[in-house]
Amino acid sequence: MSQTTILNHNLLTHKLTLLRDKNTDVKDFRNLLYEIATLIAYEVTKTLPVKDAEVETPLCKMTGAVLENQPVLVPILRAGLGMVEPFLNIIPAAKVGHIGLARNHDTHLPEEYYCKLPDDISQREVIVLDPMLATGGSGSAAIDFIKKRGAKNIRFACIIAAPEGVEVIKKDHPDVDIFVGVLDECLNENAYIVPGLGDAGDRLFGTL
Numbered sequence: 001m002s003q004t005t006i007l008n009h010n011l012l013t014h015k016l017t018l019l020r021d022k023n024t025d026v027k028d029f030r031n032l033l034y035e036i037a038t039l040i041a042y043e044v045t046k047t048l049p050v051k052d053a054e055v056e057t058p059l060c061k062m063t064g065a066v067l068e069n070q071p072v073l074v075p076i077l078r079a080g081l082g083m084v085e086p087f088l089n090i091i092p093a094a095k096v097g098h099i100g101l102a103r104n105h106d107t108h109l110p111e112e113y114y115c116k117l118p119d120d121i122s123q124r125e126v127i128v129l130d131p132m133l134a135t136g137g138s139g140s141a142a143i144d145f146i147k148k149r150g151a152k153n154i155r156f157a158c159i160i161a162a163p164e165g166v167e168v169i170k171k172d173h174p175d176v177d178i179f180v181g182v183l184d185e186c187l188n189e190n191a192y193i194v195p196g197l198g199d200a201g202d203r204l205f206g207t208l
Contacts (some may be wrong), residue, residue: 079201122150133161136168
């Protein structure tokens, strides 16, 4: 069954408050998103599978642990790109795939327009990255497409989520654990997270 981890961290709350502010400019928004994603990355990677490894310290031999495999980071284009670098900062050997989704004008359903993933993705932990989990439609569809490429062990990481989006991921993908910086109140009539921060991609790339 899917586990949902909501970070409870005063420093993250502080940075999120600044990130939400409509007066925060592009430069500061990027820096804050980087810092927040770094805090989330530590939580997401806490339970990555490890194996025993013997090393010799200056005093003696000992058995420690190293990652079984380097994970794969898969940002959902385009806003998810803002979370890649902070994750690579703590797991620099991770592989990076990309997935792009667009809404079909007729069916109103997400369609994949780009997907490039490592060939050995079935052997690795996959961390899907997207700053916002609103309706859950894009996140769920992205996980579907990634599973079709052979991925078996998937985690979803976001900064802000609506309860509606979390429930969609849990229902559609009960095998995917969700890591959330903060769970907001709800979605409004335009499917924006409230109080949220607006459109993360626009604010990140200055395309307001």
